[in-house]
Amino acid sequence: MNDLELRFNQIVKDYKERLYWHVRTLVFSHEDADDLIQEIFIKVWNALPSFREESNLYTWLYRIATNESINFLRRKKIRAALSFSSLTPQHENIIDGDTYFNGDELERELIKAIQKLPEKQRVVFSLKYIEEMTYEEMSEILGTSVGALKASYHIACEKIKKSIKLSL
């Protein structure tokens, strides 16, 4: 086993759970998170030789995971659009039929409301509200200014409030 493999294995050991939960808060379903986490680590392995030590490993990994999750959500949306199926019922089925979700009814409604948001707003909301990240951390991961993130989070909150009011 060479140095690169040893380093990769150490990253797997240290970050697999944190990255899994990060992805899970973005895509919600365990099956999707499981597929994605493997794709993410394949990307990490391929990019590891070019990773510069001076950058923050945590930020680098989270950026890869977030970008992959956004791409995944986008692909899913396109697939749904191409199959002429409405997004909302499909999403609702995912969370309703997810055996690995133990939340109560209100949490279920909240997730459904989050799933209706556009991908970027959804990511901003999940990172801030569920993962409780600071705007500065989010700014580093998403490469967006703090001001833009605050605005995006505010809009997302308003949409979610409206959506939950309608469903209750």
Next chain:
Amino acid sequence: MIKKNSYSVPEGYFDNLESKLTAIPQMQGSKARRWEKISPYLALAACFCFSLVLGKMIIKGGPALDEDGSTYQEMVYADLIPYTEPLYIFTSTDADESEALSQEDIISYLIESGASIELIDYHTNK
């Protein structure tokens, strides 16, 4: 508020995940290792290209001239006048009668070069 404990994973999931993820290097192969493998071949190809360029430069630098300079003239004209240029074929007055192209040559050239039927017809009825 949604908390992470609202979610669960199958039992022993993270242990299985670790073994799946640590198998990635074997499945994917290392880019660095791939580079190490192909770099000697690339170096060899670069040497070959360099020697070709060097050889061409040496030949161009000193062309052997005939006493009357005919070879040199021939090389100059070879560069200046492309023999496949149709305009040249039809308008050249320097062309020797014996070397002039026949009607058949022109038609077969047009057919091979994929010219339109109208153009071929035009030359056939000329």
